[in-house]
Amino acid sequence: MQIIKTLSELSELCRSFHQAQQSICLVPTMGYYHAGHEDLMQYGRTLADKLVVSLFVNPTQFGPAEDLENYPKDHERDSRIAESHGCDVLFLPDAADMYTADHATWVEVPKMTKILCGLSRPIHFRGVCTVVLKLFNLTQADYAVFGEKDWQQQAILKKMVEDLNVPVTIKTRATVREADGLALSSRNVYLTAEERKQAPAIYAGLCAARTLVKKGERNAKKIKDLVLQKWAVDIPLGRLDYLNIVDPYNLENVEYLEQDALMACAVRLGKARLIDNILLPACGTQA
Protein backbone atom coordinates (compact mmCIF):
# COMPACT_ATOMS: atom_id res chain seq x y z
CA MET A 1 0.00 0.00 0.00
CA GLN A 2 1.30 3.42 -0.95
CA ILE A 3 0.66 6.34 1.40
CA ILE A 4 0.31 9.54 -0.63
CA LYS A 5 0.17 13.00 0.90
CA THR A 6 0.26 15.44 -2.00
CA LEU A 7 -2.48 16.14 -4.50
CA SER A 8 -0.14 16.06 -7.49
CA GLU A 9 1.22 12.63 -6.54
CA LEU A 10 -2.31 11.29 -6.20
CA SER A 11 -3.47 12.59 -9.58
CA GLU A 12 -0.31 11.38 -11.32
CA LEU A 13 -0.55 7.94 -9.77
CA CYS A 14 -4.23 7.59 -10.67
CA ARG A 15 -3.52 8.79 -14.19
CA SER A 16 -0.86 6.07 -14.50
CA PHE A 17 -3.41 3.46 -13.35
CA HIS A 18 -5.82 4.53 -16.06
CA GLN A 19 -3.11 4.60 -18.70
CA ALA A 20 -2.42 0.97 -17.75
CA GLN A 21 -6.15 0.27 -18.30
CA GLN A 22 -6.69 -0.23 -14.55
CA SER A 23 -9.98 0.91 -13.07
CA ILE A 24 -10.11 2.84 -9.78
CA CYS A 25 -12.48 2.67 -6.83
CA LEU A 26 -12.39 5.49 -4.28
CA VAL A 27 -13.57 5.15 -0.68
CA PRO A 28 -13.61 8.64 0.88
CA THR A 29 -13.34 8.55 4.69
CA MET A 30 -12.60 10.77 7.67
CA GLY A 31 -10.69 7.96 9.43
CA TYR A 32 -11.01 6.35 12.87
CA TYR A 33 -12.18 3.20 11.20
CA HIS A 34 -14.90 0.87 12.42
CA ALA A 35 -16.52 -2.15 10.80
CA GLY A 36 -18.65 0.15 8.63
CA HIS A 37 -15.55 1.60 6.97
CA GLU A 38 -14.10 -1.90 6.64
CA ASP A 39 -17.22 -3.01 4.80
CA LEU A 40 -16.91 -0.08 2.38
CA MET A 41 -13.29 -1.00 1.70
CA GLN A 42 -14.01 -4.72 1.27
CA TYR A 43 -16.77 -3.93 -1.18
CA GLY A 44 -14.70 -1.29 -2.97
CA ARG A 45 -11.91 -3.84 -3.35
CA THR A 46 -14.24 -5.99 -5.49
CA LEU A 47 -15.28 -3.16 -7.82
CA ALA A 48 -12.05 -2.10 -9.51
CA ASP A 49 -8.42 -2.91 -10.14
CA LYS A 50 -7.13 -0.30 -7.74
CA LEU A 51 -8.60 0.67 -4.37
CA VAL A 52 -7.89 4.23 -3.25
CA VAL A 53 -8.94 5.21 0.28
CA SER A 54 -8.83 8.88 1.22
CA LEU A 55 -8.53 9.82 4.89
CA PHE A 56 -9.25 13.50 5.36
CA VAL A 57 -11.19 15.26 8.11
CA ASN A 58 -12.62 17.89 5.80
CA PRO A 59 -12.74 21.22 7.65
CA THR A 60 -15.25 22.84 5.28
CA GLN A 61 -18.03 20.46 6.30
CA PHE A 62 -17.77 21.38 10.00
CA GLY A 63 -19.56 24.37 11.46
CA PRO A 64 -17.74 26.70 13.86
CA ALA A 65 -19.33 25.09 16.95
CA GLU A 66 -18.79 21.51 15.75
CA ASP A 67 -16.22 18.85 16.59
CA LEU A 68 -13.56 19.42 13.92
CA GLU A 69 -10.79 19.85 16.51
CA ASN A 70 -11.85 16.84 18.57
CA TYR A 71 -12.73 14.46 15.77
CA PRO A 72 -11.20 11.11 16.81
CA LYS A 73 -7.99 10.17 15.03
CA ASP A 74 -5.68 7.14 14.80
CA HIS A 75 -3.77 7.18 11.52
CA GLU A 76 -1.52 4.25 12.42
CA ARG A 77 -4.35 1.91 13.18
CA ASP A 78 -6.32 3.22 10.19
CA SER A 79 -3.36 2.54 7.87
CA ARG A 80 -3.11 -1.06 9.07
CA ILE A 81 -6.85 -1.58 8.58
CA ALA A 82 -6.85 -0.07 5.09
CA GLU A 83 -3.87 -2.22 4.08
CA SER A 84 -5.50 -5.34 5.52
CA HIS A 85 -8.45 -4.79 3.18
CA GLY A 86 -6.33 -4.57 0.07
CA CYS A 87 -6.13 -0.78 -0.20
CA ASP A 88 -3.58 0.16 -2.89
CA VAL A 89 -3.33 3.86 -2.11
CA LEU A 90 -4.09 5.65 1.15
CA PHE A 91 -4.44 9.38 0.48
CA LEU A 92 -3.67 11.49 3.55
CA PRO A 93 -3.62 15.12 2.46
CA ASP A 94 -2.98 18.20 4.56
CA ALA A 95 -5.90 20.61 4.86
CA ALA A 96 -3.67 23.45 3.64
CA ASP A 97 -3.02 21.53 0.41
CA MET A 98 -6.64 20.55 -0.12
CA TYR A 99 -7.76 24.15 0.42
CA THR A 100 -5.43 26.95 -0.60
CA ALA A 101 -5.75 30.12 1.47
CA ASP A 102 -7.79 31.72 -1.31
CA HIS A 103 -10.10 28.76 -1.97
CA ALA A 104 -13.34 30.25 -3.25
CA THR A 105 -15.31 27.61 -5.19
CA TRP A 106 -18.30 25.73 -3.80
CA VAL A 107 -20.58 23.05 -5.12
CA GLU A 108 -24.07 22.83 -3.73
CA VAL A 109 -27.42 21.11 -4.26
CA PRO A 110 -29.43 23.73 -2.34
CA LYS A 111 -32.83 22.08 -2.25
CA MET A 112 -31.29 18.86 -0.86
CA THR A 113 -28.70 20.44 1.43
CA LYS A 114 -30.87 22.86 3.42
CA ILE A 115 -33.09 20.14 4.91
CA LEU A 116 -32.68 17.27 7.42
CA CYS A 117 -29.06 17.41 8.65
CA GLY A 118 -28.60 20.59 6.63
CA LEU A 119 -30.98 22.50 8.92
CA SER A 120 -28.66 22.28 11.91
CA ARG A 121 -25.51 22.01 9.78
CA PRO A 122 -26.04 24.72 7.15
CA ILE A 123 -22.62 24.52 5.46
CA HIS A 124 -22.10 20.79 5.95
CA PHE A 125 -23.18 19.42 2.57
CA ARG A 126 -21.65 22.28 0.65
CA GLY A 127 -18.35 21.18 2.18
CA VAL A 128 -19.08 17.51 1.47
CA CYS A 129 -19.98 18.14 -2.19
CA THR A 130 -16.94 20.31 -2.72
CA VAL A 131 -14.39 17.96 -1.16
CA VAL A 132 -15.87 14.86 -2.78
CA LEU A 133 -15.86 16.50 -6.21
CA LYS A 134 -12.21 17.44 -5.61
CA LEU A 135 -11.43 13.81 -4.75
CA PHE A 136 -13.31 12.59 -7.83
CA ASN A 137 -11.31 14.99 -9.99
CA LEU A 138 -7.98 14.10 -8.39
CA THR A 139 -8.50 10.34 -8.69
CA GLN A 140 -10.74 10.22 -11.78
CA ALA A 141 -12.30 7.29 -9.91
CA ASP A 142 -14.55 4.94 -11.87
CA TYR A 143 -16.40 3.94 -8.68
CA ALA A 144 -16.89 5.45 -5.26
CA VAL A 145 -18.45 3.81 -2.21
CA PHE A 146 -20.43 5.54 0.55
CA GLY A 147 -22.33 4.22 3.55
CA GLU A 148 -26.10 4.45 3.83
CA LYS A 149 -25.95 5.70 7.41
CA ASP A 150 -25.34 9.12 5.86
CA TRP A 151 -28.31 8.63 3.55
CA GLN A 152 -28.71 12.30 2.80
CA GLN A 153 -25.04 12.53 1.87
CA GLN A 154 -25.16 9.72 -0.68
CA ALA A 155 -28.45 11.02 -2.13
CA ILE A 156 -26.92 14.48 -2.57
CA LEU A 157 -23.69 13.12 -4.04
CA LYS A 158 -25.59 10.96 -6.54
CA LYS A 159 -27.54 14.04 -7.57
CA MET A 160 -24.35 16.07 -7.91
CA VAL A 161 -22.74 13.38 -10.06
CA GLU A 162 -25.81 13.14 -12.28
CA ASP A 163 -26.27 16.90 -12.64
CA LEU A 164 -22.60 17.64 -13.31
CA ASN A 165 -22.01 14.57 -15.52
CA VAL A 166 -19.14 13.39 -13.33
CA PRO A 167 -17.84 10.14 -14.86
CA VAL A 168 -18.04 8.10 -11.65
CA THR A 169 -20.52 5.47 -10.45
CA ILE A 170 -21.56 5.82 -6.81
CA LYS A 171 -22.27 2.63 -4.89
CA THR A 172 -23.67 2.45 -1.37
CA ARG A 173 -23.55 -0.08 1.44
CA ALA A 174 -26.04 -0.81 4.20
CA THR A 175 -25.37 0.63 7.64
CA VAL A 176 -23.28 -1.65 9.86
CA ARG A 177 -24.63 -1.90 13.41
CA GLU A 178 -23.63 -3.06 16.85
CA ALA A 179 -25.38 -6.21 18.08
CA ASP A 180 -27.87 -4.01 19.93
CA GLY A 181 -28.73 -2.04 16.78
CA LEU A 182 -26.72 1.14 17.30
CA ALA A 183 -25.35 2.35 13.96
CA LEU A 184 -21.56 2.31 13.95
CA SER A 185 -20.07 5.79 13.99
CA SER A 186 -16.67 7.20 14.80
CA ARG A 187 -18.58 9.63 17.00
CA ASN A 188 -19.95 6.87 19.24
CA VAL A 189 -16.75 7.28 21.30
CA TYR A 190 -18.22 10.56 22.57
CA LEU A 191 -20.99 8.67 24.43
CA THR A 192 -20.84 8.18 28.21
CA ALA A 193 -21.81 4.75 29.55
CA GLU A 194 -25.30 6.00 30.38
CA GLU A 195 -25.78 7.59 26.97
CA ARG A 196 -24.47 4.45 25.26
CA LYS A 197 -27.15 2.42 27.05
CA GLN A 198 -29.91 4.63 25.66
CA ALA A 199 -28.45 5.00 22.15
CA PRO A 200 -29.77 1.70 20.68
CA ALA A 201 -33.31 2.95 21.26
CA ILE A 202 -32.81 5.32 18.30
CA TYR A 203 -32.80 2.44 15.85
CA ALA A 204 -35.39 0.50 17.85
CA GLY A 205 -37.76 3.45 17.32
CA LEU A 206 -37.12 3.43 13.57
CA CYS A 207 -37.78 -0.31 13.48
CA ALA A 208 -41.09 0.21 15.30
CA ALA A 209 -42.02 2.72 12.59
CA ARG A 210 -41.25 0.17 9.92
CA THR A 211 -43.41 -2.41 11.67
CA LEU A 212 -46.25 0.10 11.79
CA VAL A 213 -45.93 0.76 8.05
CA LYS A 214 -45.84 -2.95 7.33
CA LYS A 215 -49.11 -3.22 9.24
CA GLY A 216 -50.59 -0.65 6.88
CA GLU A 217 -50.17 2.80 8.47
CA ARG A 218 -49.49 5.43 5.79
CA ASN A 219 -49.92 8.70 7.68
CA ALA A 220 -46.44 10.14 8.22
CA LYS A 221 -47.42 12.16 11.28
CA LYS A 222 -48.84 9.10 13.05
CA ILE A 223 -45.71 7.10 12.24
CA LYS A 224 -43.44 9.85 13.54
CA ASP A 225 -45.53 10.33 16.69
CA LEU A 226 -45.11 6.66 17.57
CA VAL A 227 -41.33 6.97 17.31
CA LEU A 228 -41.24 10.19 19.32
CA GLN A 229 -43.35 8.62 22.08
CA LYS A 230 -41.01 5.63 22.29
CA TRP A 231 -37.93 7.85 22.33
CA ALA A 232 -39.39 10.04 25.07
CA VAL A 233 -39.49 6.96 27.27
CA ASP A 234 -36.35 5.14 26.12
CA ILE A 235 -33.91 8.02 25.47
CA PRO A 236 -34.52 10.50 28.29
CA LEU A 237 -31.03 11.96 27.78
CA GLY A 238 -31.66 12.55 24.08
CA ARG A 239 -32.55 15.83 22.39
CA LEU A 240 -34.24 15.57 19.03
CA ASP A 241 -32.59 17.34 16.13
CA TYR A 242 -35.02 16.08 13.50
CA LEU A 243 -37.17 13.10 12.58
CA ASN A 244 -38.55 13.15 9.04
CA ILE A 245 -40.14 10.87 6.51
CA VAL A 246 -38.93 11.75 3.04
CA ASP A 247 -38.65 10.56 -0.54
CA PRO A 248 -35.50 8.39 -0.57
CA TYR A 249 -34.15 10.05 -3.73
CA ASN A 250 -35.05 13.74 -3.75
CA LEU A 251 -35.46 13.91 0.08
CA GLU A 252 -38.73 15.86 -0.16
CA ASN A 253 -41.05 15.51 2.81
CA VAL A 254 -43.74 12.84 2.57
CA GLU A 255 -47.10 13.35 4.32
CA TYR A 256 -48.76 10.16 3.16
CA LEU A 257 -46.75 7.09 2.13
CA GLU A 258 -47.80 6.11 -1.37
CA GLN A 259 -44.45 4.50 -2.13
CA ASP A 260 -41.31 3.48 -0.30
CA ALA A 261 -40.08 6.28 1.92
CA LEU A 262 -37.12 6.96 4.15
CA MET A 263 -37.35 7.79 7.83
CA ALA A 264 -34.26 9.74 8.84
CA CYS A 265 -33.26 11.26 12.16
CA ALA A 266 -30.60 13.02 14.16
CA VAL A 267 -30.58 12.80 17.94
CA ARG A 268 -28.17 14.58 20.24
CA LEU A 269 -26.94 12.46 23.14
CA GLY A 270 -24.45 14.28 25.33
CA LYS A 271 -21.58 15.42 23.09
CA ALA A 272 -22.62 13.15 20.25
CA ARG A 273 -25.02 13.95 17.45
CA LEU A 274 -26.16 10.56 16.14
CA ILE A 275 -27.84 10.05 12.78
CA ASP A 276 -29.70 7.01 11.56
CA ASN A 277 -32.35 6.06 9.01
CA ILE A 278 -34.54 3.22 7.83
CA LEU A 279 -36.45 2.46 4.65
CA LEU A 280 -40.21 2.26 5.13
CA PRO A 281 -41.51 -0.21 2.55
CA ALA A 282 -44.93 1.13 1.61
CA CYS A 283 -45.20 -0.40 -1.87
CA GLY A 284 -47.82 -2.99 -2.66
CA THR A 285 -49.88 -3.21 0.51
CA GLN A 286 -52.46 -0.46 0.89
CA ALA A 287 -53.75 0.78 4.21
Add this chain to the structure above:
Amino acid sequence: MQIIKTLSELSELCRSFHQAQQSICLVPTMGYYHAGHEDLMQYGRTLADKLVVSLFVNPTQFGPAEDLENYPKDHERDSRIAESHGCDVLFLPDAADMYTADHATWVEVPKMTKILCGLSRPIHFRGVCTVVLKLFNLTQADYAVFGEKDWQQQAILKKMVEDLNVPVTIKTRATVREADGLALSSRNVYLTAEERKQAPAIYAGLCAARTLVKKGERNAKKIKDLVLQKWAVDIPLGRLDYLNIVDPYNLENVEYLEQDALMACAVRLGKARLIDNILLPACGTQA
Protein backbone atom coordinates in the same frame (compact mmCIF):
# COMPACT_ATOMS: atom_id res chain seq x y z
CA MET B 1 -16.58 16.72 -38.56
CA GLN B 2 -19.07 14.78 -36.44
CA ILE B 3 -22.14 16.58 -35.16
CA ILE B 4 -23.16 15.11 -31.80
CA LYS B 5 -26.38 15.93 -30.03
CA THR B 6 -26.56 13.61 -27.03
CA LEU B 7 -24.48 13.76 -23.87
CA SER B 8 -23.82 10.02 -23.82
CA GLU B 9 -22.49 10.04 -27.40
CA LEU B 10 -20.18 12.93 -26.55
CA SER B 11 -18.74 11.28 -23.46
CA GLU B 12 -18.30 7.93 -25.22
CA LEU B 13 -16.60 9.52 -28.20
CA CYS B 14 -14.24 11.54 -26.03
CA ARG B 15 -13.49 8.46 -23.95
CA SER B 16 -12.54 6.63 -27.15
CA PHE B 17 -10.20 9.49 -28.11
CA HIS B 18 -8.41 9.23 -24.79
CA GLN B 19 -8.22 5.46 -25.01
CA ALA B 20 -6.47 5.96 -28.34
CA GLN B 21 -4.03 8.31 -26.54
CA GLN B 22 -5.47 11.35 -28.32
CA SER B 23 -5.66 14.60 -26.41
CA ILE B 24 -8.76 16.79 -26.52
CA CYS B 25 -9.23 20.56 -26.69
CA LEU B 26 -12.66 21.99 -25.97
CA VAL B 27 -13.89 25.38 -27.22
CA PRO B 28 -17.21 26.15 -25.50
CA THR B 29 -19.35 28.61 -27.45
CA MET B 30 -22.90 29.93 -27.71
CA GLY B 31 -22.71 30.09 -31.51
CA TYR B 32 -23.31 32.87 -34.07
CA TYR B 33 -19.64 32.83 -34.83
CA HIS B 34 -17.47 35.83 -35.54
CA ALA B 35 -13.72 36.17 -36.00
CA GLY B 36 -13.22 35.93 -32.22
CA HIS B 37 -14.70 32.43 -32.15
CA GLU B 38 -12.67 31.53 -35.23
CA ASP B 39 -9.51 32.58 -33.45
CA LEU B 40 -10.39 30.38 -30.45
CA MET B 41 -10.95 27.40 -32.77
CA GLN B 42 -7.77 28.01 -34.77
CA TYR B 43 -5.76 28.19 -31.56
CA GLY B 44 -7.56 25.20 -30.03
CA ARG B 45 -6.77 23.21 -33.16
CA THR B 46 -3.03 23.59 -32.39
CA LEU B 47 -3.31 22.43 -28.77
CA ALA B 48 -4.56 18.85 -29.03
CA ASP B 49 -5.22 15.90 -31.30
CA LYS B 50 -8.97 16.42 -31.29
CA LEU B 51 -10.86 19.71 -31.37
CA VAL B 52 -14.31 19.64 -29.79
CA VAL B 53 -16.49 22.75 -30.16
CA SER B 54 -19.66 22.96 -28.11
CA LEU B 55 -22.48 25.21 -29.29
CA PHE B 56 -25.04 25.70 -26.56
CA VAL B 57 -26.94 28.82 -25.54
CA ASN B 58 -26.92 27.98 -21.85
CA PRO B 59 -30.25 29.02 -20.30
CA THR B 60 -28.98 28.99 -16.71
CA GLN B 61 -26.63 31.92 -17.32
CA PHE B 62 -29.42 34.21 -18.54
CA GLY B 63 -31.56 36.22 -16.14
CA PRO B 64 -35.34 36.36 -16.64
CA ALA B 65 -35.17 39.77 -18.32
CA GLU B 66 -32.22 38.94 -20.55
CA ASP B 67 -31.93 37.95 -24.20
CA LEU B 68 -32.05 34.14 -24.03
CA GLU B 69 -34.98 33.93 -26.43
CA ASN B 70 -33.51 36.41 -28.89
CA TYR B 71 -29.90 35.32 -28.79
CA PRO B 72 -28.77 35.27 -32.45
CA LYS B 73 -28.53 31.85 -34.03
CA ASP B 74 -27.28 30.34 -37.30
CA HIS B 75 -26.36 26.71 -36.82
CA GLU B 76 -25.76 26.01 -40.51
CA ARG B 77 -23.26 28.79 -40.94
CA ASP B 78 -21.68 27.96 -37.56
CA SER B 79 -21.23 24.31 -38.59
CA ARG B 80 -19.44 25.33 -41.78
CA ILE B 81 -17.17 27.69 -39.87
CA ALA B 82 -16.32 25.10 -37.22
CA GLU B 83 -15.54 22.51 -39.87
CA SER B 84 -13.40 24.96 -41.80
CA HIS B 85 -11.21 25.40 -38.73
CA GLY B 86 -10.59 21.70 -38.29
CA CYS B 87 -13.21 20.99 -35.66
CA ASP B 88 -13.52 17.22 -35.16
CA VAL B 89 -16.69 17.22 -33.07
CA LEU B 90 -19.41 19.85 -32.91
CA PHE B 91 -21.56 19.28 -29.81
CA LEU B 92 -25.08 20.67 -30.20
CA PRO B 93 -27.08 19.50 -27.17
CA ASP B 94 -30.71 20.21 -26.36
CA ALA B 95 -31.30 22.26 -23.22
CA ALA B 96 -33.63 19.56 -21.89
CA ASP B 97 -30.77 17.04 -22.09
CA MET B 98 -28.20 19.33 -20.54
CA TYR B 99 -30.55 20.16 -17.67
CA THR B 100 -33.02 17.53 -16.54
CA ALA B 101 -36.28 18.88 -15.11
CA ASP B 102 -34.96 18.25 -11.57
CA HIS B 103 -31.49 19.71 -12.08
CA ALA B 104 -30.40 20.99 -8.67
CA THR B 105 -26.60 21.29 -8.52
CA TRP B 106 -24.73 24.56 -8.84
CA VAL B 107 -21.08 25.52 -8.85
CA GLU B 108 -20.14 28.99 -7.73
CA VAL B 109 -17.18 31.17 -6.84
CA PRO B 110 -19.18 33.69 -4.81
CA LYS B 111 -16.54 36.32 -4.14
CA MET B 112 -15.71 36.50 -7.88
CA THR B 113 -19.24 36.12 -9.25
CA LYS B 114 -21.09 38.81 -7.29
CA ILE B 115 -19.00 41.68 -8.68
CA LEU B 116 -18.52 43.42 -12.04
CA CYS B 117 -20.88 41.69 -14.50
CA GLY B 118 -22.24 39.64 -11.61
CA LEU B 119 -23.80 42.75 -10.03
CA SER B 120 -26.30 43.22 -12.84
CA ARG B 121 -26.33 39.50 -13.76
CA PRO B 122 -26.58 37.79 -10.37
CA ILE B 123 -27.02 34.19 -11.60
CA HIS B 124 -24.87 34.52 -14.72
CA PHE B 125 -21.57 33.09 -13.51
CA ARG B 126 -23.23 30.37 -11.47
CA GLY B 127 -24.75 29.20 -14.75
CA VAL B 128 -21.43 29.58 -16.57
CA CYS B 129 -19.47 27.62 -13.96
CA THR B 130 -22.06 24.87 -13.85
CA VAL B 131 -22.36 24.38 -17.61
CA VAL B 132 -18.63 24.60 -18.22
CA LEU B 133 -17.91 22.04 -15.49
CA LYS B 134 -20.51 19.78 -17.11
CA LEU B 135 -18.75 20.18 -20.47
CA PHE B 136 -15.37 19.49 -18.87
CA ASN B 137 -16.76 16.32 -17.30
CA LEU B 138 -18.47 15.15 -20.48
CA THR B 139 -15.41 15.69 -22.66
CA GLN B 140 -12.64 15.14 -20.11
CA ALA B 141 -10.90 17.82 -22.14
CA ASP B 142 -7.16 18.31 -21.64
CA TYR B 143 -7.39 21.93 -22.81
CA ALA B 144 -10.12 24.50 -23.07
CA VAL B 145 -9.94 27.90 -24.77
CA PHE B 146 -11.80 31.06 -23.75
CA GLY B 147 -11.68 34.62 -25.02
CA GLU B 148 -10.33 37.48 -22.94
CA LYS B 149 -13.27 39.74 -23.79
CA ASP B 150 -15.13 37.91 -21.03
CA TRP B 151 -12.19 38.45 -18.68
CA GLN B 152 -14.20 37.87 -15.55
CA GLN B 153 -15.47 34.58 -16.97
CA GLN B 154 -12.02 33.16 -17.69
CA ALA B 155 -10.71 34.36 -14.30
CA ILE B 156 -13.60 32.63 -12.52
CA LEU B 157 -13.25 29.44 -14.56
CA LYS B 158 -9.50 29.28 -13.89
CA LYS B 159 -10.25 29.65 -10.18
CA MET B 160 -12.92 26.94 -10.35
CA VAL B 161 -10.55 24.57 -12.11
CA GLU B 162 -7.81 25.23 -9.57
CA ASP B 163 -10.08 24.93 -6.53
CA LEU B 164 -11.86 21.78 -7.72
CA ASN B 165 -8.73 20.11 -9.16
CA VAL B 166 -10.34 19.73 -12.57
CA PRO B 167 -7.77 18.07 -14.86
CA VAL B 168 -7.98 20.64 -17.64
CA THR B 169 -5.69 23.49 -18.67
CA ILE B 170 -7.47 26.72 -19.53
CA LYS B 171 -5.95 28.87 -22.26
CA THR B 172 -7.13 32.33 -23.25
CA ARG B 173 -6.92 34.44 -26.37
CA ALA B 174 -6.83 38.21 -26.81
CA THR B 175 -10.04 39.98 -27.77
CA VAL B 176 -10.55 40.26 -31.52
CA ARG B 177 -11.74 43.72 -32.59
CA GLU B 178 -13.24 45.52 -35.55
CA ALA B 179 -10.92 47.94 -37.36
CA ASP B 180 -12.41 50.78 -35.29
CA GLY B 181 -11.69 49.01 -32.01
CA LEU B 182 -15.13 47.62 -31.12
CA ALA B 183 -14.75 44.20 -29.50
CA LEU B 184 -16.39 41.49 -31.60
CA SER B 185 -19.54 40.13 -30.00
CA SER B 186 -22.50 38.14 -31.25
CA ARG B 187 -24.58 40.80 -29.53
CA ASN B 188 -23.24 43.61 -31.76
CA VAL B 189 -26.08 42.73 -34.16
CA TYR B 190 -28.45 44.34 -31.65
CA LEU B 191 -26.90 47.78 -32.32
CA THR B 192 -28.69 50.35 -34.49
CA ALA B 193 -26.58 52.32 -36.97
CA GLU B 194 -26.38 55.26 -34.58
CA GLU B 195 -25.41 53.06 -31.62
CA ARG B 196 -22.83 51.26 -33.76
CA LYS B 197 -21.18 54.61 -34.51
CA GLN B 198 -20.78 55.38 -30.82
CA ALA B 199 -19.76 51.87 -29.72
CA PRO B 200 -16.03 52.09 -30.63
CA ALA B 201 -15.68 54.89 -28.09
CA ILE B 202 -15.96 52.26 -25.36
CA TYR B 203 -12.57 50.81 -26.22
CA ALA B 204 -11.15 54.23 -27.08
CA GLY B 205 -11.91 55.26 -23.49
CA LEU B 206 -10.11 52.21 -22.12
CA CYS B 207 -7.12 52.97 -24.32
CA ALA B 208 -7.04 56.53 -22.98
CA ALA B 209 -6.92 55.06 -19.48
CA ARG B 210 -3.96 52.91 -20.43
CA THR B 211 -2.16 55.91 -21.87
CA LEU B 212 -2.75 57.79 -18.62
CA VAL B 213 -1.32 54.87 -16.61
CA LYS B 214 1.69 54.67 -18.91
CA LYS B 215 2.27 58.35 -18.20
CA GLY B 216 2.40 57.55 -14.50
CA GLU B 217 -1.11 57.97 -13.08
CA ARG B 218 -1.79 55.39 -10.36
CA ASN B 219 -4.98 56.68 -8.72
CA ALA B 220 -7.83 54.44 -9.86
CA LYS B 221 -10.51 57.08 -9.34
CA LYS B 222 -8.68 59.63 -11.50
CA ILE B 223 -8.20 57.03 -14.23
CA LYS B 224 -11.86 56.04 -14.16
CA ASP B 225 -12.99 59.70 -14.15
CA LEU B 226 -11.06 60.37 -17.34
CA VAL B 227 -12.82 57.47 -19.07
CA LEU B 228 -16.26 58.49 -17.81
CA GLN B 229 -15.71 62.05 -19.02
CA LYS B 230 -14.74 60.84 -22.49
CA TRP B 231 -17.69 58.45 -22.63
CA ALA B 232 -20.13 61.18 -21.57
CA VAL B 233 -19.10 63.09 -24.70
CA ASP B 234 -18.55 60.23 -27.15
CA ILE B 235 -21.32 57.76 -26.18
CA PRO B 236 -24.37 59.94 -25.40
CA LEU B 237 -26.66 56.95 -26.07
CA GLY B 238 -24.75 54.77 -23.60
CA ARG B 239 -25.78 53.90 -20.05
CA LEU B 240 -22.99 52.78 -17.75
CA ASP B 241 -23.39 49.41 -16.08
CA TYR B 242 -19.97 49.44 -14.41
CA LEU B 243 -16.40 50.62 -14.89
CA ASN B 244 -13.90 49.12 -12.46
CA ILE B 245 -10.18 48.71 -12.01
CA VAL B 246 -9.43 45.35 -10.45
CA ASP B 247 -6.75 42.77 -9.80
CA PRO B 248 -6.59 40.72 -13.02
CA TYR B 249 -6.63 37.40 -11.13
CA ASN B 250 -8.86 37.68 -8.06
CA LEU B 251 -10.88 40.62 -9.47
CA GLU B 252 -10.68 42.58 -6.21
CA ASN B 253 -11.03 46.33 -6.56
CA VAL B 254 -7.82 48.33 -6.84
CA GLU B 255 -7.66 51.87 -5.46
CA TYR B 256 -4.03 52.56 -6.24
CA LEU B 257 -2.17 50.73 -9.01
CA GLU B 258 0.90 49.14 -7.51
CA GLN B 259 0.98 46.39 -10.10
CA ASP B 260 -0.69 45.50 -13.39
CA ALA B 261 -4.43 45.90 -13.13
CA LEU B 262 -7.44 45.30 -15.30
CA MET B 263 -9.94 47.94 -16.30
CA ALA B 264 -13.26 46.24 -17.09
CA CYS B 265 -16.59 47.72 -18.11
CA ALA B 266 -20.11 47.05 -19.27
CA VAL B 267 -22.04 49.69 -21.18
CA ARG B 268 -25.64 49.41 -22.34
CA LEU B 269 -26.27 50.75 -25.83
CA GLY B 270 -29.86 50.30 -26.93
CA LYS B 271 -30.71 46.62 -26.66
CA ALA B 272 -27.07 45.59 -26.36
CA ARG B 273 -25.03 45.27 -23.20
CA LEU B 274 -21.42 45.51 -24.34
CA ILE B 275 -18.47 44.42 -22.22
CA ASP B 276 -14.82 45.17 -22.75
CA ASN B 277 -11.58 45.38 -20.79
CA ILE B 278 -7.96 46.39 -21.02
CA LEU B 279 -4.84 45.60 -19.02
CA LEU B 280 -3.29 48.63 -17.35
CA PRO B 281 0.45 47.98 -17.15
CA ALA B 282 1.54 49.64 -13.92
CA CYS B 283 4.65 47.58 -13.24
CA GLY B 284 8.05 49.21 -13.27
CA THR B 285 7.36 52.90 -13.74
CA GLN B 286 6.35 54.72 -10.57
CA ALA B 287 4.21 57.83 -10.51
